[in-house]
Amino acid sequence: MKGGNYTSLGTYSGINAGGNVAVAGKMSLGKSIKMYLTIFILTTCIYMALYQYHISREPFAASEVVKHQEKSSSYIASYLWSPISLLMANSSFNTINDSTTTSTTTTTAPTTPTTTTTGTVGSVGQKVGASSTSSIHMVSLAATIPSFKSESRSGSLGGLQKTATMKTSTTTTTTRTTASGLATTKLLATTRATAKTSAKLSAATTPTASHMENGHKTRPTFVAASLPPPLYIITPTYRRPEQLAELTRLGYTLKHVVNLLWLVIEDANKTNPLVGHTLDRIGVPYEYMVAPMPEKYKQTKKAKPRGVSNRNRGLEYLREHATEGVLYFADDDNTYDISIFEQMRYISKVAMWPVGLVTKTGVSSPIIQAGKLVGYYDGWIGGRKYPVDMAGFAVSVKFLKERPNAQMPFKPGYEEDGFLRSLAPLDDAEIELLADECRDILTWHTQTKKNAPAQALNRTRYKNTNLEHIDRLLVRP
Numbered sequence: 001m002k003g004g005n006y007t008s009l010g011t012y013s014g015i016n017a018g019g020n021v022a023v024a025g026k027m028s029l030g031k032s033i034k035m036y037l038t039i040f041i042l043t044t045c046i047y048m049a050l051y052q053y054h055i056s057r058e059p060f061a062a063s064e065v066v067k068h069q070e071k072s073s074s075y076i077a078s079y080l081w082s083p084i085s086l087l088m089a090n091s092s093f094n095t096i097n098d099s100t101t102t103s104t105t106t107t108t109a110p111t112t113p114t115t116t117t118t119g120t121v122g123s124v125g126q127k128v129g130a131s132s133t134s135s136i137h138m139v140s141l142a143a144t145i146p147s148f149k150s151e152s153r154s155g156s157l158g159g160l161q162k163t164a165t166m167k168t169s170t171t172t173t174t175t176r177t178t179a180s181g182l183a184t185t186k187l188l189a190t191t192r193a194t195a196k197t198s199a200k201l202s203a204a205t206t207p208t209a210s211h212m213e214n215g216h217k218t219r220p221t222f223v224a225a226s227l228p229p230p231l232y233i234i235t236p237t238y239r240r241p242e243q244l245a246e247l248t249r250l251g252y253t254l255k256h257v258v259n260l261l262w263l264v265i266e267d268a269n270k271t272n273p274l275v276g277h278t279l280d281r282i283g284v285p286y287e288y289m290v291a292p293m294p295e296k297y298k299q300t301k302k303a304k305p306r307g308v309s310n311r312n313r314g315l316e317y318l319r320e321h322a323t324e325g326v327l328y329f330a331d332d333d334n335t336y337d338i339s340i341f342e343q344m345r346y347i348s349k350v351a352m353w354p355v356g357l358v359t360k361t362g363v364s365s366p367i368i369q370a371g372k373l374v375g376y377y378d379g380w381i382g383g384r385k386y387p388v389d390m391a392g393f394a395v396s397v398k399f400l401k402e403r404p405n406a407q408m409p410f411k412p413g414y415e416e417d418g419f420l421r422s423l424a425p426l427d428d429a430e431i432e433l434l435a436d437e438c439r440d441i442l443t444w445h446t447q448t449k450k451n452a453p454a455q456a457l458n459r460t461r462y463k464n465t466n467l468e469h470i471d472r473l474l475v476r477p
């Protein structure tokens, strides 16, 4: 019995201990099988029921989707303007437009869309790649695509549409290239329409990869009437080992911004082909000019008025060539969040905002109380009426042109103040406050560590090596 019992326990999980082992064993076997089957069937049924419920469920209602909350209405989703996202669009639009285009111009490989840039500037007939080498192509979309004019907004452009296309080594059929040009323009128009109201935009209107795949189904249908107001970015620069690195970094920031002309003005007597080459490669529409610092300031042992002759040359250029839009002084070494550019486009006179990394206070900013400008926070006031940093204000071109004498003084430390004072009359109440009413930091006064000039290359030792080529790319004093 004991043994049997053990057997029964071992075999039948000890359900029937004691009694007639054989009978009890048989009965419990039957019961157990029944029980297992029941459990199995029940479980299967429950799973099936759950699965049915799962697949029959309604998808999320639009209201259920958690939307990204913009911090404030002054935030602009500037990624919408990114030429990169526009280029992403080309792949799908190519198929749509291939059949409609006939003209031929450039030699860019469609397989390398990242080397193509669309730079558009309204109302100015400036050159793209003024000092350029043969690596720049200019394409007037309006000229190469006859159907474009009637299509959307050429009439309201009032200026030239240009595509700075970096030449690649691959040559392919030109029809596709033109198609992508048209596609880019089309999308520009659609995204532009959304920009002014972009605070209300959700991610759903962003041209994402999935939109690209099903472009014909899901892309936005609104069409814009015109380009946004042009931006004129005045950048002083000067010869030093860091120069090309600074310009490259700033240039690729500006590349995210449409309808922008970059006025690069060097404190020098003549242009430097290396700078021209760098600007060509970046592919942002630019003018490269020179404006040397007057000798008397160069000689001084005291602080020099850095970048002043350059900026005044930029102002002169605008008085001659620009009619609308906004100007901004962007030193070549600072750091800029591109949303500030989208915000400054629409100002009517002067706008200001905080700048990070200025003096011991860590920031230079207008002080705002109850929505009003009541003063300035800066580590050094120095008797200035406008103690602001160069990176912290923008001015409307129309407003500038109404003040023919406005310019920047050759007075170290007082460049911003002097220039802003020269814009008088200007009421404090007329100064627009950007970057979330000056609660955010979108520009920084960064400074690059100075590097010693590169030593001369040992030409004998490195004869016929790549170093001979690289050496020609180094900026030496």
Ligand code: UGA
Pocket: 235, 236, 237, 238, 266, 267, 293, 304, 305, 306, 307, 308, 310, 330, 331, 332, 333, 389, 390, 391, 412, 413, 415, 445, 447
């Ligand atoms: C600060 C201000 O932010 C500048 O706007 C102002 O012009 C300068 O001081 C000044 O006090 O003169 P900071 O960073 O100290 O700027 O000066 P830099 O960055 O060396 O120069 C400002 C701009 O002028 C740069 O874009 C730089 O490339 C250019 N620069 C500098 C010249 O064109 N020539 C020079 O000899 C030095």
Ligand code: MN
Pocket: 331, 333, 334, 446, 447
């Ligand atoms: Mn600087």
